[in-house]
Amino acid sequence: MEFPDDVYYTTEHEWLRLEDDGLVVVGITDYAQEQLGDIVFIQLPDLSDVVLSKDEQLAEIESVKTVSEVYSPISGKVVKVNNDLADGPEVLNEDPYGYGWLVHMEPSDDDPTAGLMSADEYRDLVSEGG
Amino acid sequence: MSAGVDRGPEKTVFEKGSPGRCGLDLPEPGPLPLDAKLLRADLEGFPEMSEPEVLRHYLRLSQLNYSAAADFYPLGSCTMKYNPVVNDKVAGLEGFVASHPYAPIELVQGNLRLLRELEEWLVEISGLASVSLQPAAGAQGELAGIKIMRAWHEDQGKPRSKVLIPASAHGTNPASAALCGYDCVVVPVGDDGLVSADAVREFLDDEVAGLMITNPNTLGLFEPAMGEITAAVHEVGGLVYMDGANMNALMGVARPGDMGADILHVNLHKTFSTPHGGGGPGAGPLAVTEQLEKYLPSPRMVEKDGKLDWEYDRPDSIGPVRSFYGNFGILVRAWAYMKACGGDGLTEVTRMAVLAANYLRVRLEQDYDLPCDGPCMHEVVFTDKKLEGGVKTLDLAKRLLDYGFHAPTIYFPLVVQGAIMIEPTESEPLETLDEFADAMIAIAREAREDPGKVKSAPLNTPVARLDETRAARHPRLVWKAEESA
Amino acid sequence: MRYLPHTPTDISHMLATVGLESVDELLVQVPANLRAQQALGLPDGCPEAEVLERAGELSTSNSILPSFQGAGCYRRDVSSVVSAVLSRAEFATAYTPYQPEVSQGTLQACFEFQTYVALLCGLDVANASLYDGASALAEAVLLSLRVGRGRRRVLMSAGVHPAYRAVTETYLRGSGDTEVELIGLDKNGRTDADLLERALGDDVAAICTGYPNFYGVIDDLGTASRLARRCGALSLSVTSEPLALGLLRSPGELGADVAVAEGQGLGLPISYGGPGVGLFAARQQYLRQVPGRLVGETRDSNGRRGYVLTLATREQHIRRERATSNICTNQGLAALAVTTFLGLAGRKGLRKLAALNTARAHQLAERLASEAGLAPVFSAPFFNEFAIEVPDSKHWFENCVQHGVVPGVRVADLEGSCADGGENRVLVTVTEVNSDADFDLLVSTARQSMAA
Structure with missing residues (x-):
C-alpha cells in the first residue's frame, strides 16, 4: 500500500496536495480505494454550485454494491473536477494519488493543511485498523 | 441446460431472423389516413422473425433459468412457495381476461364479487378493518401506506417529520418514507436481533409520525415486544406501519391488527402463492384500521342493494397509486389459492x-x-x-x-x-x-x-x-x- | 392439504430433530397476549374442481360484449406464442435475477425488452419496466424534480390520461411544494401552445405531453419539447397506447428527454386493467437518475457473454432513503409478454398492425359521422381513438349497452377527467379486434340511440 510523502492525509482517508498556485488537489487514499473495492462510478460536484464548507459532501464513490460519500476536507471553492473519471472510474483504483485525483479547490482558510496527518502518521492510523 | 447440451450463448433476437419474415399475418391496412410528416421512417433495429423462431428463442432462454417449480429456492424474505397451476387456469378464464376496466359496472359484477371476497379474507387474516387491493407491489403498498400516515397526521394538525425504522428493515422502508417527505431515524437492534420497547422510546417525540416494523423481523424472529412498542408509539400520537412481507409466519397464529398495527401491506406473491415472474408482476394490498379507511387509495369498492360499484368521490383519499384497480390477474390467483386452502x-x-x-x-x-x-x-x-x-x-x-x-x-x-x-x-x-x-x-x-x-x-x-x-x-x-x- | 408434502411421520421426524413434541412449542415465540384468539374465519378449503367451479361462476357472471373501449387498456389479438412463453414455469416461477448465473433467461429477456423500449421511444436507455404507465409518469416527474434541483412546477397537458395525472398527484403529495399546473387543450384537441408558452418559467421542471393523448390525438410533442428546452425543463412524453409508437415519429425524435408508456397494448390481455407494465426510456445523461431495475451486458470469467442486474447503487436496497425510487422489482413476466409480442410483430409487422389500427379507426369515425351524425369532437389527426359528443351521453351510452355494444368510455366516468364541458363526450377506440360486424352494430345502435 502506498503512502506518498508529498501529500497530507485526513482521518477520513482523503489526501490533499498543495500546488504552487495556491490551489489544493483532493483525492482518496490507496487504503480507501482498496477498502471500496472495484470502483464503478464517481459523482463529482456540479461546477455551478461549488463553494463547500469543511465536511460538506464533496463526492460520491460507488462500487458495485455500495455507495460511499466523500466529505470536503477543507472549506473552499471547487475550481476543477476530474472529468476523466466519468469514462474511466477504474483509474481511482489504479492510481489514487495521480490520475485518480477528484477535484482542485481554492481554500478559504490560510492554512488548509492544519491538523492533517503526515504520511507516517497516516500509515500508523491505517495499520491500527483505520 | 436442456438434456445436458451446452449450446453456447444464445444470441439476442436482434441478431436473429432475416428480412421479410414476420410472426404475424395481417390484412393490408390500405391507404394511411395520416400525414407522412407524423410518421417515423422505420423501426430500424427490430428483428424480423417467423413464429417458430420466436417460440424457440424464448423456450431456449427459459432453459437457462432456475425456477421455483423445478428447483428449491431457499430465498429468505422472498417466500418462494409452490405456485399452484390451477391459479393460472383461473386467472385465464375468458370472463376475467376479456373484461375491460371501464366496462359498465353491471357487466363486471363477477370481478367485483371476487375482489370483495379477497378483501374480506385479507381483513380476517390481518385483523384490520379495511383493505385496498390497488397497490401493484409491496413497495407500492408501502408508499400508499406512508402517504396515508401523512394524510392522517395532516388532519390532526401537522404532518410530523420523522419515521422510525429498525436497522434490520428492508431497504424499501426508508425509501418509501423518504418518498413521502419523512426523515428516517434508525432504531438500533439489540444483540438478540430484536427491537426493544426501550430502544423505540428513546426516539419517541411529537415529531414521530410513526414506526415501520417488520414482524417476524428479517432475522426470522418474532418481535415479542410488539405490543409494548405499538402502545408506546400510539402514546405519542404516532401510527404503526407493519411490513407484512413475512405474513407466511403468522396466518392463524397472530394478527397484525391485534398487535397494534394501524397499516399493513401484504405481498400476494409471497404469502399467497402468486408467481414471482422473474421480478413481477406482484400485488401489495394495503390493510388499515377503521379510522384510516377514508384515506385508502381511490376508487373504493362499495356495495349498494347487492350491487358492487367503484366509488371515486373520496375527498379524504390519498388518491390512486396506479391506473384502474390493481393487478387483477394476480389478485385472482391469490383468491384461488385462499379458496383452495381455506x-x-x-x-x-x-x-x-x-x-x-x-x-x-x-x-x-x-x-x-x-x-x-x-x-x-x-x-x-x-x-x-x-x-x-x-x-x-x-x-x-x-x-x-x-x-x-x-x-x-x-x-x-x-x-x-x-x-x-x-x-x-x-x-x-x-x-x-x-x-x-x-x-x-x-x-x-x-x-x-x-x-x-x-x-x-x-x-x-x-x-x-x-x-x-x-x-x-x-x-x-x-x-x-x-x-x- | 394437497399443496403440503408433510406426512405425520415427516412431522414427527422434524419435531424430533428440533427436540420438540409439537409445532405449538415453536410458536410460543409469539407472546400469549399477541396470539390469535380464534381460528381464521375463512371458508373451508376445497378441491381443485370446486375452485374452478366457483371461479367459473364468477367469470361467467361477467358479460363480454362487443366493445369500443380503450382509454389506456387495449384489446388486441395476441399470438398463442405469448401465452405459451409466459406459461413456462422457468420464467413464471423464477425470482428476481439476483443470482445471474442461473437467471440468464430472465436477464436476457429483460435486456431485449430494454432494447425494444429504447428503439420504440427513440431514446438511449430504458429500464426493465415499472408497474404501469401511470406510475411510470409519476416516476418520470420525480426524476425531473431531481434533475432540475429547485424547480418546483410541472406543466401537465390536459391531454395526459386522467388516471396518470391523478397517480402523479398522489406520488407528489407530501414530497415538497411541487405544483402541477394543468394546461388545457385547444379546440383541435392538442395542448394549447399559447397557454403552454405563457406558463413557462425558470422554475418549471417538466412539461408532460400525451402522445397520442387521452383523446387519441397526435399531440404536438415537438413544440412542447422546444418550449421545454427554452426554459431548461425536461420534456416528458406519455403514451397509453404503445402501439402508436410503432407508426408515429418517436418521442426522442421529437425532443422528449424521457418517454413513459403503458405497455399493456403490446401483448397483455386487458384483464380488468392489470397487470400492466410501465415503459420508461430516457436520454443517456439521465441514466443515473432512472428508477427501477436495469440489466446490462457483461462477460463471465470465461469471457462468455452474459447479463446481470446493474447500477444497483441507485436502488432502495443499497441507497435506502436516498434511492431514486422505492420500487424493488420490475414487472418481469409482463415485460416478457411485450418482448415476445414485439419479436413476433417485428420491424414490418408492428408498423403494419399500427397502420391497421389507425386505418380502421378512421373508417369507423367516417361511418359514425356520415351514418349517425357523430363527427369526432377534435379535428387534429388521431391514432386509434377519437372522442364524439352525444346529447345526454349517459342515456345514450346505456341504450347502446342494452343493444349489446359498449360504444366506448364515457369521459365523465373517469376520475380526475377534466371538467371542461366534456361531460357528454364518449371516447371511441378501435383496434384490430373490432370486426366489420362490430362496426355495423355500433353505427346502427348509435343512430337509434340518438333518435331514442
Whole structure:
C-alpha cells in the first residue's frame, strides 16, 4: 500500500496536495480505494454550485454494491473536477494519488493543511485498523 | 441446460431472423389516413422473425433459468412457495381476461364479487378493518401506506417529520418514507436481533409520525415486544406501519391488527402463492384500521342493494397509486389459492413453514454460525463466520448453484455480517430439505478441504461467475450491432 | 392439504430433530397476549374442481360484449406464442435475477425488452419496466424534480390520461411544494401552445405531453419539447397506447428527454386493467437518475457473454432513503409478454398492425359521422381513438349497452377527467379486434340511440 510523502492525509482517508498556485488537489487514499473495492462510478460536484464548507459532501464513490460519500476536507471553492473519471472510474483504483485525483479547490482558510496527518502518521492510523 | 447440451450463448433476437419474415399475418391496412410528416421512417433495429423462431428463442432462454417449480429456492424474505397451476387456469378464464376496466359496472359484477371476497379474507387474516387491493407491489403498498400516515397526521394538525425504522428493515422502508417527505431515524437492534420497547422510546417525540416494523423481523424472529412498542408509539400520537412481507409466519397464529398495527401491506406473491415472474408482476394490498379507511387509495369498492360499484368521490383519499384497480390477474390467483386452502389450510401452511425453517436451523447449526440462538419463525439467518479457507457467503451462494439449489438471500439483513438467510417455505418435502442441508454441510467441508473450488464456483451453470464490475463501469443496457462481440 | 408434502411421520421426524413434541412449542415465540384468539374465519378449503367451479361462476357472471373501449387498456389479438412463453414455469416461477448465473433467461429477456423500449421511444436507455404507465409518469416527474434541483412546477397537458395525472398527484403529495399546473387543450384537441408558452418559467421542471393523448390525438410533442428546452425543463412524453409508437415519429425524435408508456397494448390481455407494465426510456445523461431495475451486458470469467442486474447503487436496497425510487422489482413476466409480442410483430409487422389500427379507426369515425351524425369532437389527426359528443351521453351510452355494444368510455366516468364541458363526450377506440360486424352494430345502435 502506498503512502506518498508529498501529500497530507485526513482521518477520513482523503489526501490533499498543495500546488504552487495556491490551489489544493483532493483525492482518496490507496487504503480507501482498496477498502471500496472495484470502483464503478464517481459523482463529482456540479461546477455551478461549488463553494463547500469543511465536511460538506464533496463526492460520491460507488462500487458495485455500495455507495460511499466523500466529505470536503477543507472549506473552499471547487475550481476543477476530474472529468476523466466519468469514462474511466477504474483509474481511482489504479492510481489514487495521480490520475485518480477528484477535484482542485481554492481554500478559504490560510492554512488548509492544519491538523492533517503526515504520511507516517497516516500509515500508523491505517495499520491500527483505520 | 436442456438434456445436458451446452449450446453456447444464445444470441439476442436482434441478431436473429432475416428480412421479410414476420410472426404475424395481417390484412393490408390500405391507404394511411395520416400525414407522412407524423410518421417515423422505420423501426430500424427490430428483428424480423417467423413464429417458430420466436417460440424457440424464448423456450431456449427459459432453459437457462432456475425456477421455483423445478428447483428449491431457499430465498429468505422472498417466500418462494409452490405456485399452484390451477391459479393460472383461473386467472385465464375468458370472463376475467376479456373484461375491460371501464366496462359498465353491471357487466363486471363477477370481478367485483371476487375482489370483495379477497378483501374480506385479507381483513380476517390481518385483523384490520379495511383493505385496498390497488397497490401493484409491496413497495407500492408501502408508499400508499406512508402517504396515508401523512394524510392522517395532516388532519390532526401537522404532518410530523420523522419515521422510525429498525436497522434490520428492508431497504424499501426508508425509501418509501423518504418518498413521502419523512426523515428516517434508525432504531438500533439489540444483540438478540430484536427491537426493544426501550430502544423505540428513546426516539419517541411529537415529531414521530410513526414506526415501520417488520414482524417476524428479517432475522426470522418474532418481535415479542410488539405490543409494548405499538402502545408506546400510539402514546405519542404516532401510527404503526407493519411490513407484512413475512405474513407466511403468522396466518392463524397472530394478527397484525391485534398487535397494534394501524397499516399493513401484504405481498400476494409471497404469502399467497402468486408467481414471482422473474421480478413481477406482484400485488401489495394495503390493510388499515377503521379510522384510516377514508384515506385508502381511490376508487373504493362499495356495495349498494347487492350491487358492487367503484366509488371515486373520496375527498379524504390519498388518491390512486396506479391506473384502474390493481393487478387483477394476480389478485385472482391469490383468491384461488385462499379458496383452495381455506382458513385451516392457511394455518397449516404457516405451521409447516415454521417447522421446516426450524428443522433446517437445527440441521445446520453445527456447521454454520447462528447469530441469534433459539427457535425462529419461517426463516433462519446464519453467517459465514464458521466457514474456513477464507470462503465467504458469496462463495457459498455460488457453490450451492452447482449442487442444484438456488442460493439463499445473502448479505441481508445488513445488521448481520455475511448473512445467509434461508426460508424453506411449507412447500418442500422432507427429502429436499435434507438434500439441501447435506449440500450446505458438504460445502462447509469443501471450504476446509478445497476452498479454491468453492471460490471458483459456479462451475456447472449456463455461464460462469459474471463480471458485475465491468457491467457497472461501462453500462451496456441496450443491444447495439457495433458493440456486439 | 394437497399443496403440503408433510406426512405425520415427516412431522414427527422434524419435531424430533428440533427436540420438540409439537409445532405449538415453536410458536410460543409469539407472546400469549399477541396470539390469535380464534381460528381464521375463512371458508373451508376445497378441491381443485370446486375452485374452478366457483371461479367459473364468477367469470361467467361477467358479460363480454362487443366493445369500443380503450382509454389506456387495449384489446388486441395476441399470438398463442405469448401465452405459451409466459406459461413456462422457468420464467413464471423464477425470482428476481439476483443470482445471474442461473437467471440468464430472465436477464436476457429483460435486456431485449430494454432494447425494444429504447428503439420504440427513440431514446438511449430504458429500464426493465415499472408497474404501469401511470406510475411510470409519476416516476418520470420525480426524476425531473431531481434533475432540475429547485424547480418546483410541472406543466401537465390536459391531454395526459386522467388516471396518470391523478397517480402523479398522489406520488407528489407530501414530497415538497411541487405544483402541477394543468394546461388545457385547444379546440383541435392538442395542448394549447399559447397557454403552454405563457406558463413557462425558470422554475418549471417538466412539461408532460400525451402522445397520442387521452383523446387519441397526435399531440404536438415537438413544440412542447422546444418550449421545454427554452426554459431548461425536461420534456416528458406519455403514451397509453404503445402501439402508436410503432407508426408515429418517436418521442426522442421529437425532443422528449424521457418517454413513459403503458405497455399493456403490446401483448397483455386487458384483464380488468392489470397487470400492466410501465415503459420508461430516457436520454443517456439521465441514466443515473432512472428508477427501477436495469440489466446490462457483461462477460463471465470465461469471457462468455452474459447479463446481470446493474447500477444497483441507485436502488432502495443499497441507497435506502436516498434511492431514486422505492420500487424493488420490475414487472418481469409482463415485460416478457411485450418482448415476445414485439419479436413476433417485428420491424414490418408492428408498423403494419399500427397502420391497421389507425386505418380502421378512421373508417369507423367516417361511418359514425356520415351514418349517425357523430363527427369526432377534435379535428387534429388521431391514432386509434377519437372522442364524439352525444346529447345526454349517459342515456345514450346505456341504450347502446342494452343493444349489446359498449360504444366506448364515457369521459365523465373517469376520475380526475377534466371538467371542461366534456361531460357528454364518449371516447371511441378501435383496434384490430373490432370486426366489420362490430362496426355495423355500433353505427346502427348509435343512430337509434340518438333518435331514442
